[in-house]
Amino acid sequence: MDNLNVLDVFKALSNETRLNILKWLREPEKNFPAQQAHLPKEVSIKGGVCVGDIQEKVNLSQSTVSHYLSLMQKAGLLEAVRYGQWTYYRRNEETLAKVAKFINEEI
Amino acid sequence: MDNLNVLDVFKALSNETRLNILKWLREPEKNFPAQQAHLPKEVSIKGGVCVGDIQEKVNLSQSTVSHYLSLMQKAGLLEAVRYGQWTYYRRNEETLAKVAKFINEEI
DNA sequence: ATCTTATATCGAATTTGTTCGATATGTCAA
């Protein structure tokens, strides 16, 4: 939605855990076994994984993971979809593409 | 030379001044008028600009600029060529290309 | 209404980054 803020993006990418989360979300089914277990069969949040599943994989506190995801969302790297009490985060491919383009053409 | 350390790269890119330096070094002749004034005519360090010229453009102390350039070099974004008492820094396009590729294919 | 579960936010401790001035090192010129 908002325009690309490269500084916020690079800051978000300057952390191994956050980088891993982004990588894992490339293949959610593979990396998060319990993925979307809370969703009824007729609902699907394509590519989305809830905070709890991510926290389980990352070895950090719930508050830290929540904060990280929020940072990444503000940077435009992730988007959040709420379903009931869960928040599903998924990659925002548009921003990723813009970042690669930016490196190639502007930096 | 060394292998790509993306974390160091993203940290180096997480700063407006450093980002600007990298951009300016795309077109050294345009952005650094006094460029290569110290070099004898027969010597040319393609794309290289000395620390003093960069410092003049950035509004920060000599030690800070030196530190920034060193950070960027360690991250592989710049390479340094010494000529006499001057150090010329220029972009390392190979790393930049690797970073864009990394974003597209791995992150 | 109450309890439980999921996520977000707050406040604080610790670590890392920014930035400076002072000083060290290296090179050239007289």
Added chain:
DNA sequence: TTGACATATCGAACAAATTCGATATAAGAT
């Protein structure tokens, strides 16, 4: 060999990021 200049390194002050546990908010189940 002394002096001047370019750059690098050091040590310290301040700002920002990391990370936690505690608490707030919000939704679902009893």
